[in-house]
Amino acid sequence: MHSTYFPQLSFNCSGPSSLSCIGSSQKRKSILLQLIEDQESSAFWPRRTGNKLSKFNLAISDRNMNYHLILTRQCNLNCVYCHGGETTDNTEIQYSLNDLADFLIKDRTSITLLLYGGEPTLRIPLMTQIMDRVPNARFMLQTNGLLLNQIPPECARKFHSVLVSIDGSREVTDGYRLEGVYDRVVDNVRRLRSVGFKGDIVARMVVSQQSDIYLDVRHLLDLEDPRFDHVHWQLNVVWDAEGNWTDFDSWVEESYKPGITLLVNEWVEKMEDGIIEGIVPFLPVMYSLLTGKSSRLRCGSGLDTFAIHVDGSIGICPISPDWEFSIVGDIRATAPSTLRDVMQVEEPCPSCEEFGICGGRCLFANRQRLWGDEGFYKVCDTVKHLISTLRGQMPRVAKLIEDGQISLDTFDYPEFNNGCEIIP
Numbered sequence: 150m151h152s153t154y155f156p157q158l159s160f161n162c163s164g165p166s167s168l169s170c171i172g173s174s175q176k177r178k179s180i181l182l183q184l185i186e187d188q189e190s191s192a193f194w195p196r197r198t199g200n201k202l203s204k205f206n207l208a209i210s211d212r213n214m215n216y217h218l219i220l221t222r223q224c225n226l227n228c229v230y231c232h233g234g235e236t237t238d239n240t241e242i243q244y245s246l247n248d249l250a251d252f253l254i255k256d257r258t259s260i261t262l263l264l265y266g267g268e269p270t271l272r273i274p275l276m277t278q279i280m281d282r283v284p285n286a287r288f289m290l291q292t293n294g295l296l297l298n299q300i301p302p303e304c305a306r307k308f309h310s311v312l313v314s315i316d317g318s319r320e321v322t323d324g325y326r327l328e329g330v331y332d333r334v335v336d337n338v339r340r341l342r343s344v345g346f347k348g349d350i351v352a353r354m355v356v357s358q359q360s361d362i363y364l365d366v367r368h369l370l371d372l373e374d375p376r377f378d379h380v381h382w383q384l385n386v387v388w389d390a391e392g393n394w395t396d397f398d399s400w401v402e403e404s405y406k407p408g409i410t411l412l413v414n415e416w417v418e419k420m421e422d423g424i425i426e427g428i429v430p431f432l433p434v435m436y437s438l439l440t441g442k443s444s445r446l447r448c449g450s451g452l453d454t455f456a457i458h459v460d461g462s463i464g465i466c467p468i469s470p471d472w473e474f475s476i477v478g479d480i481r482a483t484a485p486s487t488l489r490d491v492m493q494v495e496e497p498c499p500s501c502e503e504f505g506i507c508g509g510r511c512l513f514a515n516r517q518r519l520w521g522d523e524g525f526y527k528v529c530d531t532v533k534h535l536i537s538t539l540r541g542q543m544p545r546v547a548k549l550i551e552d553g554q555i556s557l558d559t560f561d562y563p564e565f566n567n568g569c570e571i572i573p
């Protein structure tokens with residue numbers, strides 16, 4: 150118990166059952182409510198579940214905040230789409246764990262910490278210290294998988310979700326990353342399962358010109374040992390395209406769009422047998438189409454999801470520490486409550502006919518169009534194709550749900566923001 154963070158509650162009682170030592174019943178009640186609220190809302194207290202005060206759980210879970218925690222800017226790979234990776238000298242965290250703890254304790258919500266880099270597994274001792282220091286935060290890991298086997302099993306089992314970078318087949322993965330990466334990642338994911346990890350393992354793909362979206366997604370979905378629970382992808386369309394794309398337009402028309410159509414059709418066909426495959430970009434979009442519930446920016450950046458950069462500054466997004474517009478605070482000076490909804494996507498998204506389903510795709514791209522306006526709309530075209538293909542299949546899916554062959558709940562993914570941006 151980190152009672153030093155709650156001086157007002159540092160009496161010698163072990164919890165609500167011991168409150169009889171406190172004066173009047175009214176006072177006991179008010180302390181009890183405060184204590185329960187603190188326990189429910191704080192990452193520093195053991196989480197309570199299934200108690201009579203479930204209304205507290207509901208209220209608080211609506212107020213989740215998510216922080217990408219950059220453990221280092223160094224990486225042990227140099228993938229082709231990174232163009233040489235980081236060039237900064239300041240790659241390591243420049244704040245203390247006390248600074249971090251003091252910031253997080255002010256966040257009165259249920260916190261998710263998404264460990265990120267660079268490559269976060271280059272700093273495993275730091276990772277374990279943070280997990281010990283903030284024991285009741287929800288942890289996600291985003292890793293290239295090369296050092297996954299170095300994480301102590303008791304630490305690995307604490308993750309809610311692990312997102313492992315793998316781009317599809319061995320040939321495609323090693324072509325973008327480095328020869329031998331595919332085999333090592335697959336071995337390490339197998340090992341993660343073997344040490345008793347029960348959480349969600351997500352294959353996280355970067356999709357670029359050498360990718361065949363149909364074949365590469367199918368390859369990862371069909372792996373049996375190890376098995377990925379979900380497959381997610383992001384198009385390689387944020388950074389300068391130089392050297393990565395020779396003919397983006399032809400690839401989209403001849404490979405990507407037909408591949409998406411095929412994937413969607415097969416995905417829905419399998420539902421006839423009661424199987425809903427974990428294709429991340431399809432699940433929540435179909436959920437929105439089925440329920441009519443619109444979505445805001447699905448990655449949450451600038452809304453309820455932020456990045457804590459190595460210098461302690463707080464950004465809207467983990468990829469943009471060097472863009473001034475994206476820095477919205479500092480853990481030593483900013484109250485978490487002032488961050489929520491601090492930045493939202495601007496035009497053309499709010500006027501787009503698909504805004505309620507797409508949510509705006511990417512706040513960084515919306516503000517910093519490294520591909521220019523023309524490139525921005527080309528990417529939108531891929532998004533609209535994905536949405537319209539799913540919409541075309543929606544009545545079939547609705548019928549299967551109505552007939553009881555599949556459950557609507559399965560489409561409501563992710564349970565908590567795990568770093569999947571959803572819209573590729």
Ligand code: SF4
Pocket residue numbers: 497498499501502503504507508509510511528529530532533
């Ligand atoms: S499709 Fe494009 S313009 Fe429309 S909401 Fe998405 S990102 Fe914005």
Ligand code: SF4
Pocket residue numbers: 448449450465466467468510511512513514570
């Ligand atoms: S989708 Fe864009 S804004 Fe969101 S996390 Fe990714 S790069 Fe950042």
